[in-house]
Amino acid sequence: MNQSKKDLLDTLAGVARALGHGNRLELIERLAQSEAPVEALADTTDLSVANASQHLQQLRRAGLVTARRQGRQVIYGLTDERVVQLVGLLGDIAETNLAEAERLVSRLFSEEDADGALEPVSRETLRAGLERGEVTLLDTRPEDEYRAGHLPGAINAPLDQLDQILDQLPRDREIVAYCRGPYCALSHEVVQRLTELGFRVRRFEEGFPEWKAAGLPVQA
Amino acid sequence: MNQSKKDLLDTLAGVARALGHGNRLELIERLAQSEAPVEALADTTDLSVANASQHLQQLRRAGLVTARRQGRQVIYGLTDERVVQLVGLLGDIAETNLAEAERLVSRLFSEEDADGALEPVSRETLRAGLERGEVTLLDTRPEDEYRAGHLPGAINAPLDQLDQILDQLPRDREIVAYCRGPYCALSHEVVQRLTELGFRVRRFEEGFPEWKAAGLPVQA
DNA sequence: GATATATTCAAGCAATCAATTGAATATTGA
DNA sequence: TCAATATTCAATTGATTGCTTGAATATATC
Numbered sequence: 001m002n003q004s005k006k007d008l009l010d011t012l013a014g015v016a017r018a019l020g021h022g023n024r025l026e027l028i029e030r031l032a033q034s035e036a037p038v039e040a041l042a043d044t045t046d047l048s049v050a051n052a053s054q055h056l057q058q059l060r061r062a063g064l065v066t067a068r069r070q071g072r073q074v075i076y077g078l079t080d081e082r083v084v085q086l087v088g089l090l091g092d093i094a095e096t097n098l099a100e101a102e103r104l105v106s107r108l109f110s111e112e113d114a115d116g117a118l119e120p121v122s123r124e125t126l127r128a129g130l131e132r133g134e135v136t137l138l139d140t141r142p143e144d145e146y147r148a149g150h151l152p153g154a155i156n157a158p159l160d161q162l163d164q165i166l167d168q169l170p171r172d173r174e175i176v177a178y179c180r181g182p183y184c185a186l187s188h189e190v191v192q193r194l195t196e197l198g199f200r201v202r203r204f205e206e207g208f209p210e211w212k213a214a215g216l217p218v219q220a
Numbered sequence: 221m222n223q224s225k226k227d228l229l230d231t232l233a234g235v236a237r238a239l240g241h242g243n244r245l246e247l248i249e250r251l252a253q254s255e256a257p258v259e260a261l262a263d264t265t266d267l268s269v270a271n272a273s274q275h276l277q278q279l280r281r282a283g284l285v286t287a288r289r290q291g292r293q294v295i296y297g298l299t300d301e302r303v304v305q306l307v308g309l310l311g312d313i314a315e316t317n318l319a320e321a322e323r324l325v326s327r328l329f330s331e332e333d334a335d336g337a338l339e340p341v342s343r344e345t346l347r348a349g350l351e352r353g354e355v356t357l358l359d360t361r362p363e364d365e366y367r368a369g370h371l372p373g374a375i376n377a378p379l380d381q382l383d384q385i386l387d388q389l390p391r392d393r394e395i396v397a398y399c400r401g402p403y404c405a406l407s408h409e410v411v412q413r414l415t416e417l418g419f420r421v422r423r424f425e426e427g428f429p430e431w432k433a434a435g436l437p438v439q440a
Numbered sequence: 441g442a443t444a445t446a447t448t449c450a451a452g453c454a455a456t457c458a459a460t461t462g463a464a465t466a467t468t469g470a
Numbered sequence: 471t472c473a474a475t476a477t478t479c480a481a482t483t484g485a486t487t488g489c490t491t492g493a494a495t496a497t498a499t500c
Binding site: 258 | 474475476477478479
Binding site: 237241243267268270271274275289291292293 | 458
């Protein structure tokens with residue numbers, strides 16, 4: 001076995017190992033929404049700042065995230081949209097191949113997605129619906145993530161501000177809600193609430209990062 | 221942070237960790253060619269049987285490979301074509317983001333791909349060329365891997381048997397050689413040799429596993 | 441310059457992982 | 471049933487990883 005090749009595989013293995021910790025995957029998931037300084041990341045992931053910093057540096061060494069200094073903060077971001085695809089593919093494989101993962105996914109959504117819920121909307125369906133102007137689109141993520149970028153025409157509608165925008169929502173058109181990705185629960189909660197209120201609302205089966213990674217247009 | 225979600229991410233992290241060792245990536249690369257019993261895998265990857273067995277079990281626990289007993293042997297195989305895609309994507313990201321990986325890839329091919337070599341052929345170009353019958357296709361992998369599956373119409377042409385099939389090769393048509401994937405050196409060697417002999421020969425930029433994973437036809 | 445803030449570094453401990461060795465298990469064929 | 475073969479298990483060793491704590495560094499503001 002060729003030594004160069006062994007080195008190469010070891011390097012790839014190092015990148016894989018960088019993905020091999022729940023906290024780092026969580027950081028990546030957060031970074032897929034928008035870049036952010038360490039403290040904000042530590043905050044949303046419930047890690048100590050020091051710990052978040054160390055995980056971020058591992059991701060950086062693996063070439064998965066970049067860091068740039070801005071004033072006294074260090075802003076981290078994903079190096080590449082493909083990192084989102086990579087984690088997504090990892091999730092797909094885990095979901096179909098691991099009974100345990102499947103069980104976890106179903107538990108994660110079991111209450112929200114119970115009988116009443118409609119089929120989620122695929123990327124292609126959503127794209128077509130938007131193009132024809134048939135769909136009202138809701139971004140259910142927190143406001144700062146919305147401001148960092150969202151799908152064209154989406155209305156920011158986090159659960160706790162839902163009441164204030166109810167009068168903007170049509171009762172005669174289909175509404176689609178999205179959030180951070182297939183494992184994110186935010187849009188589920190909004191769909192559930194709006195369904196109770198009698199709206200025709202479905203969930204986008206992916207999320208903002210996947211949309212962006214697919215090269216589809218986003219709006220700042 | 222939701223506990224179910226944390227569990228889910230930890231499960232995904234476990235799958236990533238299973239990819240986090242050079243020996244296991246090598247095993248996967250080998251398995252992408254064809255399924256095989258432990259001893260054969262240990263052999264081509266230069267691991268002890270016990271060590272290979274342990275790595276394979278980790279891959280199995282992660283849901284990346286399957287095992288089935290056949291007589292006194294246990295045959296391992298990839299659970300899913302997407303595992304090939306996953307490793308490919310890992311390689312792509314590593315290659316573009318990590319200076320070191322880039323250096324390793326270029327060293328791996330530096331001698332073979334020196335100035336004289338032509339551009340490698342893309343999947344789409346190859347597909348089109350085959351469809352129009354314009355291309356003679358060589359599978360440069362060892363005979364057992366060829367027998368386990370190859371691209372339609374490919375001639376098995378490992379380097380050490382090249383002399384015996386020279387008279388089957390056209391001098392007036394384009395020849396394309398492929399092997400195990402973008403990091404595999406076998407086709408490079410064959411291309412170099414045939415180029416020296418005056419054939420018009422180029423390399424397929426991917427390999428058998430990627431072709432198969434893309435859902436294109438293969439021949440047993 | 442001095443001080444405050446954001447991030448990183450360094451040390452230390454517990455936990456996990458990789459590789460080796462020799463024994464144990466399961467299957468086949470005599 | 472017994473021996474042979476293929477694979478896995480168990481125990482050990484050395485190395486690596488994750489997290490915490492407190493100190494160190496770099497930048498901005500006074």
